[in-house]
Amino acid sequence: MSKALLYDSTMCIGCKQCEQACAGQNKLRYDEAVAAEQQQSEHKYTVVLTKGDRFMRRLCMNCEDPACASVCPVGALRKTAAGPVTYDADRCMGCRYCMVACPFGVPKYEWSKILPKVQKCTMCPDRVATGQPTACAEICPTGATKFGDRDALILEAQQRIRDNPGQYVNHIYGLTEVGGTSVLLLSGVAFEEFGYRTDISKDPLPVLTYRVLSRIPDFVPLGGMLLGGVWWITHRREEVAAAEGHGSAHGTPDQKERKP
Amino acid sequence: MKLKFTFWKLVFLALMAAGFYATVVRFTQGLGRSTNLSDQFPWGIWIGFDVLCGVMLAAGGFTLTAAVHIFNIKRLRPIVRPTILTAFLGYVLVCVALMYDLGRPYRIWHPLIMRNPHSVMFEVAYCVMLYTAVLSLEFSPIVLEHFNLQKPLKIIRGVLVPLVIGGVILSTLHQSSLGTLYLIMPEKLHPFWYSPLLPVFFFISAIAVGLAMTIFESSMSSRHFGQQLELPILQELGRVLVVVLSVYGILRFEDLLHRGVLKLMFQPGYEMYLFWLEISLSLILPLLLLAQRKVRMSAGGLYLAAVLVVLGFITNRLNVSITGLESAAGLHYIPKWTEVAVTGAIIAAGFALFGLAVKYLPIFPAEKQPAVVEVEAGAATPVLSHAGD
Numbered sequence: 001m002s003k004a005l006l007y008d009s010t011m012c013i014g015c016k017q018c019e020q021a022c023a024g025q026n027k028l029r030y031d032e033a034v035a036a037e038q039q040q041s042e043h044k045y046t047v048v049l050t051k052g053d054r055f056m057r058r059l060c061m062n063c064e065d066p067a068c069a070s071v072c073p074v075g076a077l078r079k080t081a082a083g084p085v086t087y088d089a090d091r092c093m094g095c096r097y098c099m100v101a102c103p104f105g106v107p108k109y110e111w112s113k114i115l116p117k118v119q120k121c122t123m124c125p126d127r128v129a130t131g132q133p134t135a136c137a138e139i140c141p142t143g144a145t146k147f148g149d150r151d152a153l154i155l156e157a158q159q160r161i162r163d164n165p166g167q168y169v170n171h172i173y174g175l176t177e178v179g180g181t182s183v184l185l186l187s188g189v190a191f192e193e194f195g196y197r198t199d200i201s202k203d204p205l206p207v208l209t210y211r212v213l214s215r216i217p218d219f220v221p222l223g224g225m226l227l228g229g230v231w232w233i234t235h236r237r238e239e240v241a242a243a244e245g246h247g248s249a250h251g252t253p254d255q256k257e258r259k260p
Numbered sequence: 261m262k263l264k265f266t267f268w269k270l271v272f273l274a275l276m277a278a279g280f281y282a283t284v285v286r287f288t289q290g291l292g293r294s295t296n297l298s299d300q301f302p303w304g305i306w307i308g309f310d311v312l313c314g315v316m317l318a319a320g321g322f323t324l325t326a327a328v329h330i331f332n333i334k335r336l337r338p339i340v341r342p343t344i345l346t347a348f349l350g351y352v353l354v355c356v357a358l359m360y361d362l363g364r365p366y367r368i369w370h371p372l373i374m375r376n377p378h379s380v381m382f383e384v385a386y387c388v389m390l391y392t393a394v395l396s397l398e399f400s401p402i403v404l405e406h407f408n409l410q411k412p413l414k415i416i417r418g419v420l421v422p423l424v425i426g427g428v429i430l431s432t433l434h435q436s437s438l439g440t441l442y443l444i445m446p447e448k449l450h451p452f453w454y455s456p457l458l459p460v461f462f463f464i465s466a467i468a469v470g471l472a473m474t475i476f477e478s479s480m481s482s483r484h485f486g487q488q489l490e491l492p493i494l495q496e497l498g499r500v501l502v503v504v505l506s507v508y509g510i511l512r513f514e515d516l517l518h519r520g521v522l523k524l525m526f527q528p529g530y531e532m533y534l535f536w537l538e539i540s541l542s543l544i545l546p547l548l549l550l551a552q553r554k555v556r557m558s559a560g561g562l563y564l565a566a567v568l569v570v571l572g573f574i575t576n577r578l579n580v581s582i583t584g585l586e587s588a589a590g591l592h593y594i595p596k597w598t599e600v601a602v603t604g605a606i607i608a609a610g611f612a613l614f615g616l617a618v619k620y621l622p623i624f625p626a627e628k629q630p631a632v633v634e635v636e637a638g639a640a641t642p643v644l645s646h647a648g649d
Binding site (some may be wrong): 041042067071072074075076091092093094095097099100101103105108109111112113114115116117195197199200201203204205208209210212213216219220223224227228230231234235237238253 | 282287288290291292293297298299300302303326329330331339361362363364365367368370371374375376377378379380381382383385421425426429432433436438440441443444445446447448456459585586
């Protein structure tokens with residue numbers, strides 16, 4: 001059963017303990033300067049955006065069918081059955097196609113390093129594998145970030161909206177976006193206010209490229225046959241022309257008549 | 261003449277020196293210091309120009325080898341070698357440019373063993389690698405002939421047709437796949453350029469640019485290396501170019517129509533201006549020029565049209581890879597001087613290597629009389645000077 005995170009922004013108090021726990025889990029520097037940063041970066045995988053008394057987390061959505069994993073030529077990024085989208089730095093050659101392809105702009109790069117890596121939230125795969133919640137969900141004092149089975153969390157999110165229709169935007173972000181994500185969001189204000197695009201595709205993005213790629217195994221033998229055929233026809237035509245030219249010069253009229 | 265030679269030599273040295281300094285900056289300071297790339301804009305001109313345009317400009321290789329060896333159009337034979345040379349140099353330089361752009365260039369071989377068949381990048385990596393190998397084999401007879409090595413020459417000639425067919429298939433795949441790369445970002449790429457037909461557009465325009473580059477090179481070579489200009493051949497290429505451009509133009513505008521983008525074409529804005537620049541250079545002006553018989557039949561007219569087509573599709577590739585992604589990224593990307601210097605040095609190296617190869621290797625027909633005459637004399641007579649193409 002696939003795991004997921006449900007973040008309910010109406011329950012969030014903006015304490016940023018999730019940021020700190022995330023940094024601790026991933027061995028990233030965390031101090032007041034980092035805490036004040038309002039964007040995800042190669043040294044800050046998750047951020048609690050603050051607008052007045054409203055909050056919204058940003059982190060890797062860990063898509064069900066992630067564009068980043070589909071485009072990675074070396075399979076450094078992978079979707080695990082448990083939910084997390086993991087990154088194997090030893091495979092990565094730094095083409096940055098994942099960054100270009102991600103619909104949420106999540107993967108970040110260590111631009112200042114000589115041997116850079118991609119950096120992003122990977123949904124604590126080691127913890128999730130042993131049945132523990134992610135670091136951010138475990139530390140959350142209000143339950144705004146909740147870890148659990150994706151199906152159960154969807155039911156719970158729907159229930160919360162039903163119980164308090166006035167409190168929520170009637171939309172579970174991540175339920176259907178790009179085919180569904182392992183991070184689900186509830187909000188009291190329009191998602192766009194915190195930079196979440198609601199106009200994005202409901203279908204998984206990898207389909208768009210795989211539709212084309214999957215034709216290659218058919219194309220190669222067909223193209224080879226076709227080109228080989230053209231070559232055969234054009235050169236055969238030339239042979240015939242040469243033979244006929246030869247025949248008319250030296251052959252008898254009798255031989256010529258026999259040709260169709 | 262001597263002064264001109266010295267001038268270009270100075271330009272070359274200046275470009276190489278700047279490129280060398282930029283190289284040092286790139287590999288000692290990292291990508292952040294040497295480029296204007298960022299998390300919002302991870303691909304710049306090293307991908308948009310050096311790779312996308314580099315591969316496109318080398319498309320003459322597969323277009324001409326297919327025309328001569330598969331479709332058996334013997335009239336075009338004399339220009340096969342210069343186009344193979346361009347293609348070979350082009351692909352080698354694309355690989356060089358990739359070494360700058362990759363964050364960890366020493367892992368460029370990783371796709372060989374770490375496969376992800378769902379990745380377009382994986383497919384492009386494989387095709388480019390295999391096609392570079394094919395091109396080096398197609399190029400090898402020129403070198404082997406120079407050193408008079410008959411045995412390997414015989415082997416290459418024996419496998420030439422399957423080699424050419426393989427090369428055409430590989431080219432078709434990765435020329436179109438460079439367009440497929442951008443299919444994954446429907447939300448990011450501007451509707452002028454995001455289309456399900458991107459792979460088709462990239463492929464057809466590669467053929468157009470292949471033809472245009474062949475015209476351009478032949479004209480340049482005749483000017484700088486004193487090679488005979490094969491006007492009837494260029495006229496033939498010009499005619500085919502009209503057809504290819506028309507097919508591309510009709511598809512391009514039908515696609516814009518079906519996706520309901522036509523109305524955007526007249527709403528002034530950054531993207532609109534660059535869209536019209538691309539369309540004017542790649543379609544409107546060359547088609548207007550080539551539609552006139554007088555222009556189509558003259559060396560100067562063909563040269564001008566070819567240059568416009570090349571510039572037009574360079575604009576197209578830069579629009580797809582840079583212009584079209586800027587508004588989604590919320591910024592304007594302007595390359596840093598280091599990025600420009602590396603690109604400039606790579607182009608300069610390409611021109612210099614082409615010049616050296618023409619000087620020392622049998623690239624152009626050695627005989628003074630054009631090979632066309634030879635072919636017309638008898639189709640069955642082998643063209644001796646080019647038996648190994």
